[in-house]
Amino acid sequence: MTLSVLARLSPIQSTRLTPWLCRGMKQQATPRKGLKVLFFGTDEFSSSALTALSKGIYSENPGVAHIEVVCPPPRYKVRTNKEKTKLIWKARVSSRATNLGIRVHNTPEGGSIQDWEVPTVDLKAGYGANAQFDIGVVASFGAFLPQRIIDSFPQKMINLHPSLLPKYRGPTPIQTAILNSDTHTGVTVQEVHPKRYDAGNILAQVPFELKLGMHRLDLMTQLGHLGGELTVRVLQNLEYSRKHSIVQDETQATITHMFTSGDAKIRWETMTAMDVMRMHWAHFGHIAVWSFLRIKNKVLTVKMTDIELATSFDEPLEEDYLSFRPGSALRKRKHDYIEFPCIDGGRLHVRGFTVEGKQPRDGLQFAAGYIKKNKTPCMLTLSPDCKRPTPNFVYPESYKRPSHLAAVKINDVPLYHSKPKFVKKLKLLEEAEEAKEAEEVKSSEELDESKETEEPKEAEEPKETKELKESEELKETDESK
Template identity: 25%
Template structure:
């Protein structure tokens, strides 16, 4: 009883000067004190007094989520590893991920606003990321990798293409951050940018999330920014803009990493779409079911990676250099064929513009060149396959189902 009265007097003294608990940084209360007394019995009264005593100036700077200089949400993180600069292990392979690696490397060399302490790279052989790392003298690792505990604070992953196991993720005090070029949960998967262009999205963005060991692109969102899709852009053009934006965003996250992680949110279960890996089948055109707009989107999404394809008399054809169709093509075709009725896949070489036009569901799409056994111009194709054929009006490019636009059947 005497002991309790002494501590109540001590508590009133502390409260009168608005003292805080040295452990949790909350205001002291009677209930708070007694709960600590029950933990401090057995001759450890002195320890309790220290616990509720005046806090030091360094402790006053700790947020409410920290205990004794260690963040309660990251209990294994030492006090000196709770602020930049960070020890980073970067995972990446392609040109899109190279944007971020260059920015991290540049920041590491700065004298002020330095967010990167050490920087090492995990990548594959013969790729743009490895070439840059070797030229700049960054330490590189092959996948799979064995990581020394407490060597790195956080991982940064961009276009790596490998599912990272928990035994690797757990070696990072703050986990691994993934820069993903879409507004997750839309376009989870390997090819979000081509699918954004392919489907005619008006809005896209960049999401930074913590990766999970069991599935791709489903981790909590740390930061997300929306961006408009530039009209008429291609996959590589959009990738350039999103890559630059993502590299800026990761610096913003690293500047206040703990706060961003504290405020991460789970992804919505609604609006989930999958951006599966690109395949050759996706490059084929279904002349009966696809509109001019859809073929334009297909071309802008794929042609820098996969040329559009069709078939001519059972032989594969690659269509190159797609152009915007002139307004008077329909009239010119009617004059040439002496009919207003055209079949999907029907070709029309227009000598005036030296372009090959092909009929689709709702109009004509044009190409300057193609590959049929060998590269050729539209005029070459006309001379070799159209003008010398008596059945020219009846010859057509063959449609191939590609599974795109959900109406392809």
């Protein structure tokens, strides 16, 4: 239904300018055709969408004539007894706009924009003094826009959202799609609703295939670029898009929520290796997955930053690794990773650790500092009482220990970030299996043909019937004599 709206939109014209030429180009002083856009954004998704929008300025049929950016101000940490301050955070879209030669406006400190006034167009753009923007475009801005700001634009405001609305409204649609094992997601361009988040009429949508192994930053970049191109097409056909807009079905709406560090804790009693990886992909670059580690009378919080799935091509560090409890830290000399068995028989290879209050370490450094010879520490879901022994691992009800063959091949799946050698090995194995199946089919067909060509042999009589016939023949000869 929503795709039919997109199909009727005129396709975006490809720009002749390469990205490196557009990168530092200043906007010309002569007014261009199209709309004057004020772009509201913050993160990687916003910056990718901004790049696509800026390229639309130089197309033959531009929907965007001039663009400026609004984002939160940078945050600084004031050092005591020193005049210098340290930058601790800056909006990603601000850096991208600076590289593209786009003017940046910052909202007031504290995040409140209730008393904030919409700026006017830059005089250098050639639109005269006090020129107003035609429309506002919002992409992952992070603040609610009141009716007053929406009405300050003649063409109101539209929003770019990284999901197929009404599914996954709210602040974390990408993370939720990864955690829910979705195979498809998408982007939606909608009207900005004055009272609720992501509840406006849908102007256009585009689906996107979510491949296994894509993490949060991958999707933010790719969906942002796709959404920026879609926004250009909507702006080129704004009147048509609004005329054929679609009201969202409230019965199908789902809401996402903000994630905290507690949502990234590994629960070894219930989570499979793939569950841990999905959690790692969903929070990649934002929150690291973590667990507890007990060393004598200390309980440490350990973050795991570089995680991979072990495959059947990766030999286990321990032959009987299935006998170890899930979360056991297995190590071997000259290996730069620590191996963690999971409850389903899968294995995790971790190469990056950050212990609470310490600097980040690789696998070798972590093993040297926290794993002693002939001792295998275990990661824990709950923080134990240091005055008591560590409680035994509690397996879930109806738990069955996985077989070795099933455990070895459990993670043999081609991921988005799989190494080329691994993908090549999988292809060779698949080709070998297909060839084996073809040989079996061919041999069975040859057997069937040979059976059909062979003449049917007379069925041999049993011994009892033969003896009866011989005795009857003897009787007949005696009578004849």
